[in-house]
Amino acid sequence: MSKPIVEVKGHHVSHDIAALKRQYEQTRLNAVRAQMAEREMELRTGEVIDGALYLLQKPLNVIKAMSDNLKRQSGNQLPMGIALDEALTSGQAAIQSLRLALPGDRPAVKAPVNLNEIIRDVLVISADRLSANGVVVDWRPQPDLPMVYADENALRILLRILLNNALLAVSEPGSWGRSIHFDTRLSEDGLIEACIRDTGPGIKRGLHSKIFEPFYTSWSGRASSSGMGLAIAQQIVGDLRGDITIKASDQPGCTICISIPACKARKFE
Structure with a gap:
């Protein structure tokens, strides 16, 4: 039985291998881009929420201090004191909502x-x-x-x-x-x-x-x-x-x- 004839041209093979390497590298980089985009979105979302929580806490601390001061001076019956308490309650609810929106911690690989x-x-x-x-x-x-x-x-x-x-x-x-x-x-x-x-x-x-x-x-x-x-x-x-x-x-x-x-x-x- 005659053996099959296999014709190999070196320059064609090397060209094909180089093309496959380029294709593989492009596929790898596309996957890297997608993974980076997903991870960066998580990081940015978490950092934005953390920053917002930090900025919100400052005025809430001022409101609480003003409310406490009014209570010490004239009790809690003044319209201003009631309004401050309502603002404080709303602000604390907003902070809690933001905390719940924080992305879950993904274990780092x-x-x-x-x-x-x-x-x-x-x-x-x-x-x-x-x-x-x-x-x-x-x-x-x-x-x-x-x-x-x-x-x-x-x-x-x-x-x-x-x-x-x-x-x-x-x-x-x-x-x-x-x-x-x-x-x-x-x-x-x-x-x-x-x-x-x-x-x-x-x-x-x-x-x-x-x-x-x-x-x-x-x-x-x-x-x-x-x-x-x-x-x-x-x-x-x-x-x-x-x-x-x-x-x-x-x-x-x-x-x-x-x-x-x-x-x-x-x-x-």
Whole structure:
């Protein structure tokens, strides 16, 4: 019996394999986008409600203090005291409704993650937006970077928030250019650091802590900005037992750095 003839052309095979790899990568990135969108919506919803609860509690505390003061002075029969009590009751009911609307805590799926690969995903996903805005990214990853123990999607959301923040900064009046610099490194104390520097107008030192507050935004002419991005970034970094800071620099613009324990520097639980 004659054997079947199999004709193999090397260049055709390699071309097919390359096409399959591109198709697989595109499918993977589409899945990553969908997962990030779902997770980011949960984070934003939770952060918005937490921020609203914080803002609502302040006037309710004032109302309660006024009501208590009126009761001490003239009892609870004055129309003003009754109105204050009704307002306080309504406010407390609103707070309770908001608390019930908070998304349930989803258990984080943490695993050893290569931060450079996460940054690469974020840059690829954001490539069209960067190109449309004429922004060049100078990415300088440290080779052989140790892993970090993290939720991949949360880490992607964190880095995309920082990238989007830098993209907005270089579009602000007073910017020095349209470039963003990204680098990673292993610090001497075993922390993985990622710093992103933009060529925007920079942030005044007095606002370095305020920009991480919910609802705060300093962007000019951007009514659509929710002011939640950096608040969410700070929450994610905190969940990773890391830190996020604005780094002092002689260069123009703003440099935001995150530091996360490397796998070897922490105990797995």
